[in-house]
Amino acid sequence: DPGAATVAPRPAVRMTDIRHRFDDLIAVDDVSLDVSPGEVVCLLGPSGCGKTTLLRIAAGLEDVQHGRVQLDGDLVAEAGRRGVPPEKRSVGLMFQDSALFPHLTVLENVVFGLGSLPLADRGRRGHELLEQLRMGQYAHAYPHVLSGGQQQRVALARALAPAPRLMLLDEPFSALDARLRDQIRDDTLHALKSSGAGTLLVTHDPEEAMFMADRIAIMRDGRILQIGHPVDLYCRPADPFVVTFFGDVNRFEGVVERGEVLTPVGRVEATGLQDGTLAQVLVRPEALRVVVVGEPGTHDRTHVIMSRLLGRTSLTHLCVHDDSGREYHLHSRMPGVFLPEENQPVELHLDRSQIFVFPAGA
């Protein structure tokens, strides 16, 4: 069938018009979301915005109060009807502290859900996944001898073993220390991608979402504010909240005049805003490149308050004055070691791609 090639694959999960209340609290407010097979979608947002509730609805751990859930084209839950129970959904679950069965070996844990396969196939599948997640040599160890990171690797292998069509991961790395996290994220992403399952991953860590996701859905108060490729969200944020979720920003207000807003760091184009309206200007610290000029201590209009090396970047606190003499404190972030002295006069060069203008109050 020549037409078949153009038919999009059925989404691993399709959630449509999902609303969910706990008494008076609206935890999820009209969310629709698709995840394609092989795609990783991250739900990113602050604590309490409804991420976990959405995941639990997809898993069948929470009833659907409004809307419906389809897995691989099959309707599994709909408001007012009893849904397919979690264990019959072909969904792999992994949580922050997914407990392994303490009395079973690592391999026995991984193959636990493979009862329908012949014994030899179970073993082969288990070893394959443990190798992929660098846990091959622990196959016959018991969970209590493993580190937290190793336990999470085994939990992931166990979730992937039955080849689910959808993987649901809720803050799977948040209990691990930062050094471990990079490696396990990398291995997890490879394992997810080679499984071909669609993945919905909950995190409140923007860097984790940027690394793991094909698409990120930024949530606030039960709603998806923006969904897209990580680069889209970072470079073309639709809302001030999306900008600030990726890190602190310098914020100014000003009235739009001839399509521009005057800020203490210079004029900024206010595309799409009418003259006379009040605008807010968000300037990422990395939009401000600091160049030292002249001798320290001369207390120029723009000077350094303090500077700190944070590791991969350096943070500089600056004092800036606008034309009317009003004083502003700003933050600049630059790659590498940049440690100008206190009171050093400086100039600021702007990277306009990291400056965003919205209506005030948006």
Ligand code: ATP
């Ligand atoms: P976190 O990152 O803290 O886990 P989250 O974004 O995953 O947050 P949810 O756990 O989905 O948020 O919770 C959304 C809202 O619903 C919160 O205000 C929470 O307190 C509330 N909530 C969650 N589960 C229940 C429940 N079983 N009963 C009552 N309220 C609940």
